[in-house]
Amino acid sequence: MVKICCIGAGYVGGPTMAVIALKCPSVQVAVVDIAQKRIEAWNSDKLPIYEPGLDDVVKQCRGKNLFFSTEVEKHVAEADIVFVSVNTPTKTTGLGAGKAADLTYWESAARMIADVSKSSKIVVEKSTVPVKTAEAIEKILTHNSKGIKFQILSNPEFLAEGTAIQDLFNPDRVLIGGRETPEGQNAIKALKDVYAHWVPEDRILTTNLWSAELSKLAANAFLAQRISSVNAMSALCEATGANVIEVSYAVGKDTRIGPKFLNASVGFGGSCFQKDILNLVYICECNGLPEVAEYWKQVIKINDYQKNRFVNRVVASMFNTVAKKKIAILGFAFKKDTGDTRETPAIDVCKGLLGDKAELSIYDPQVTEDQIHKDLALSKFDWDHPLHLQPMSASSSTEKQVTVVGDAYEAAKGAHGLCIMTEWDEFKTLDYKKIFDNMQKPAFVFDGRNVVNADQLREIGFIVFSIGKPLDAWLKDMPAVA
Ligand SMILES: NC(=O)c1ccc[n+]([C@@H]2O[C@H](COP(=O)([O-])OP(=O)(O)OC[C@H]3O[C@@H](n4cnc5c(N)ncnc54)[C@H](O)[C@@H]3O)[C@@H](O)[C@H]2O)c1
Ligand SMILES: O=c1ccn([C@@H]2O[C@H](COP(=O)(O)OP(=O)(O)O[C@H]3O[C@H](CO)[C@@H](O)[C@H](O)[C@H]3O)[C@@H](O)[C@H]2O)c(=O)[nH]1
Secondary structure: OEEEEEEOOOOOHHHHHHHHHHHOOOEEEEEEOOOHHHHHHHOOOOOOOOOOOHHHHHHHHEOOOEEEEOOHHHHHHHOOEEEEOOOOOEOOOOOOOOOOEOOHHHHHHHHHHHHHOOOOEEEEEOOOOOOOHHHHHHHHHHHOOOOOOEEEEEOOOOOOOOOHHHHHHOOOOEEEEEOOOHHHHHHHHHHHHHHOOOOOHHHEEEEEHHHHHHHHHHHHHHHHHHHHHHHHHHHHHHHHOOOHHHHHHHHHOOOOOOOOOOOOOOOOOOOOHHHHHHHHHHHHHHOOOHHHHHHHHHHHHHHHHHHHHHHHHHHHHOOOOOOOOEEEEEOOOOOOOOOOOOOOHHHHHHHHHHHOOOEEEEEOOOOOHHHHHHHHHEOOOOOOOHHHOOEOOOOOOHHHHEEEOOOHHHHHOOOOEEEEOOOOHHHHOOOHHHHHHOOOOOOEEEEOOOOOOHHHHHHHOOEEEEOOOOOOHHHHHOOOOO
C-alpha cells in the first residue's frame, strides 16, 4: 500500500488529500500539522475551513484511509511520498521584505524530513514557491540525508477556494515537474499513477522542475492581470457611460480571449494573487529584469487603485463625509463560498471608511466576528516601508466603530449606505424594499460585485453605484477623486 503524508493541513493540504484518499482507496493518506487546534477540527464535525462538498468527502474516508494527526515525524518517516503544503507568505522583514516568499516553514519542513527519514522518499512541492526552490530543497535534503535518496517533484495546486472540491475532482490539468534523470522520471511516474486514478492521462502534464514552479506563478499572474484589466476598464466605463458588463461580454466573445475571469469588482483578494505576483516581481528583479518586474507590479497597483476608488466613491457620494454615519457592509470574505478573509478587499474598504470615521455594521454568512475584528485591527502592510508593520493598539477606536451582526437586514437597519463586498448568492435575493424602508434617506447602495439589479433598486428609491456601470445623476454631480 502506497503511503502518502502531507505536511500542512490548510486550505490546500486538507481538501487535496481528502480527494486523493477518496479517489485512491488503495493509498493511505496522513495529513499532519503542527497546529493542534486545526488537526482537532479536521477530526471533528466542524472542519476548520468552509468549502462546499468538503464535509462529504472527508466523512467518506476519514478513519479509513485518511487520517489527520499532529504526529508529524512519525507519519513522515513512514511515507513513500511526502507532500509539502505549508504556507509560503510574503516576507515582512529582512532581505526581500514585502515581495519575496518567506520559505521559513518550507525549510524547516525539509530539514525535518531529512532528519526523520529512514527510507527513500519522493518529496512533492505542493506549496507555491519561487522558481528554483526545488534546487535549494534538494541541497537541504541531500546534505542532511545520511545516504537516503530523495527525489523532488513540483506539483503546484491550481484549485480556487469556494470551488476546491469541484476543481480537484475535475482539474483543467495536473502539472508535475521533475528532474530529467531516470530517477526523476520514475518519481514523476509514481505521482502520475496516483492522479491517474481519476484524472484523464492527457490532463496530466509533465515538465522539468523549473517550468512547473514558474507555471504556477505565471498562471496566477495571468489570472490577476485579467481582473486588473477589466477593473481598469471599469473606471473608464464609469467616466464615459459605457457598461463594463457589456464590454466584458463583447470582449470575451472573442474566442482568443474567452469569457472567464472578466468580472469587474472592487478588487481581487485572497491569499494567492498578490503574494504570488510580488514574488514574481522579486524574482524578475533578482534576475536583472526590472522592466518585466514593473510590468507585473502594475497588476497590483491597479488593484489598490480600484479599492481606493471604491472608498472615494462612497465618501464623495455621501456629501464628502461618512463621519458618524452608519454604513452596512455586506460580505467580508474575499469571494463567495469561503470563510477566508486573507487579503479580502473588504479589509481595505472598511479601513478606508473607518479612516473617515464611519460606523460599520458588518455581516458575512461565513466569517466570524472575532476574525473580522482581528483583520481590522492590523494596520495595512506598507510595502515601501516593510519594517513598519504594527498592530493597532487594542484600545484603538476601531472596535467601537465596528459592529458585527447576524444578518443583512440588521446590518442595514438605520444605515445611510450599504456596501456589497462579497458576491454571496443571498445578497441577490434580499428584500431590498424592506431594507430601504429601514434605512436613512437618501439611501445608498454601493455594489462592489455587480450582484444587484440596479434598475429595480432605483425604482425602490435607492441611489445606486455599480462598478463600471453608467452613473446615476446624483453620482455624476458628486465626482469621486481616485
Ligand atoms: N489557498 C489556496 O487556495 C491555494 C491554492 C493553491 C496553492 N496554494 C499554496 O499552497 C500553500 C498552502 O496554502 P494554504 O492556503 O493551504 O495555507 P494555510 O496557511 O491554510 O495552511 C498551511 C498549514 O501549514 C502548517 N505548517 C506550517 N509549517 C509547518 C511545519 N513545519 N510542519 C507542519 N505543519 C506546518 C500550518 O500550521 C498551516 O496549518 C501556499 O504556498 C499557497 O500559496 C494555496
Ligand atoms: O472575474 C473575476 C474573478 C475573480 N475575481 C476575484 O479574484 C479573487 C480571487 O478569486 P479566485 O481566483 O476565484 O480564488 P482563489 O482561491 O484566490 O484562486 C486563485 O488562487 C489560487 C491560489 O494560488 C489558485 O490555485 C487558483 O487557480 C486561482 O484562481 C477573488 O477576490 C475574486 O472575487 C474578480 O474580481 N473577478
